[in-house]
Amino acid sequence: MRIGLLGTGPWATAAHAPALQEHPDLDFTGVWGRRPEAAGELAERHGTRAYADVDALLADVDAVAVALPPSVQADLAVRAARAGCHLLLDKPVATTVGQARAVVDAVRAARVASVVFFTTRFVPGSAAWIDEQAKAGDWFTARAQWLGAVFSDDGHPFATPWRREKGALWDVGPHALSVLLPVLGDVRRVAAAVPGPLDTVQLVLDHEGGASSTLTLSLTAPPAACGAEVELRGASGVTHLPDGSEGAVASLRRAGDALLAAARTGTPHPCDAAFGLRVTEILVEAEHLLSGGADTD
CATH class of the missing domain: 3.40.50.720 (NAD(P)-binding Rossmann-like Domain)
Structure with a gap:
């Protein structure tokens, strides 16, 4: 090709x-x-x-x-x-x-x-874990943290204009959603969206499968605090997204x-692009709440 x-x-x-x-x-x-x-x-x-x-x-x-x-x-x-x-x-x-x-x-x-x-979704260990948890089902709640230091590290190459304008919600939020949606089901509504320090945001999501999830997203975390973590809790117990350290x-x-x-x-x-559209729809809903818009549910 x-x-x-x-x-x-x-x-x-x-x-x-x-x-x-x-x-x-x-x-x-x-x-x-x-x-x-x-x-x-x-x-x-x-x-x-x-x-x-x-x-x-x-x-x-x-x-x-x-x-x-x-x-x-x-x-x-x-x-x-x-x-x-x-x-x-x-x-x-x-x-x-x-x-x-x-x-x-x-x-x-x-x-x-x-x-x-x-x-x-393209790291073998992480992709296999996502598939396994989606098949297991019956999850009660999930917690996701995606913390980066793009804006706390002077001269970071990815501190680009669009990231400075849109922040962590739009840069690392898609990563968190790409893990949670196939496991917990689509998002029925963004139940809450709260700003934290600088570009940090915290979201509470209500999923079609009946579970709720919380997300903490930031590009201004201290370098020592950076990393990505997803924890699921349900009838199968507690499980964590494996480290995807490959480049x-x-x-x-x-x-x-x-x-x-x-x-x-x-x-x-x-x-595919349709999944990308759904992620955009969820982030737009969260952005609306962060800007002071009322919950439309």
Whole structure:
């Protein structure tokens, strides 16, 4: 499968480009970026071509991987789907329901495959644990903490403008939801959303399966306090998400495998654009409550 990369920032450089270059069944065809000089440098580093025109790249490939801010990603994903390209997207798909729904509509209309890269879902040990707990069922409650130090670490490469604007809710919130939803069921409502220190937020979710969950999300945690943790409690006892310590490049290669399989079989992947839309809907509901909006339930 010929695949192009849209984006030249820290995430594209550190994860996407190496994963695409190393994947044995993907032909890393080219790079497009909003900064042509950065696209040229990244393409040269990985032995591929820089494109000045995004539509020219879309015409030359079967798929695209996107490593861009969500609002930019959504519009280009629609454009790529309409050009017949399969989509390897980053989370969140978008930060508005309208944009996320437009991506889903374009994917369905073009009958292309889509995979959204929720990192934990592509780590073998974590993915197996999620499947096992979903089958076990009968969970009473869950607690998730996703704490990073992006904003407490001076000069952190991922302290990008969109993360500074949207904070932990939108950056690490999707990771937590990608674990909780397949285990506890969809979210019936965001029961509470409370701001904490700086960009920290705390959520209480009511799930269709009858369980509740609490989430603590932050990008301004002290470095010594950082980490991701999920605990489930129910009839089966207590269990914790295993440590997923492998790098993003290996996980992205598996996401590439998932895209190839979805394109080949026509069977949607569980982390497709429609799942990305649902995550966006939940986060928009939480954001509404955080901004002082009333619970609409």
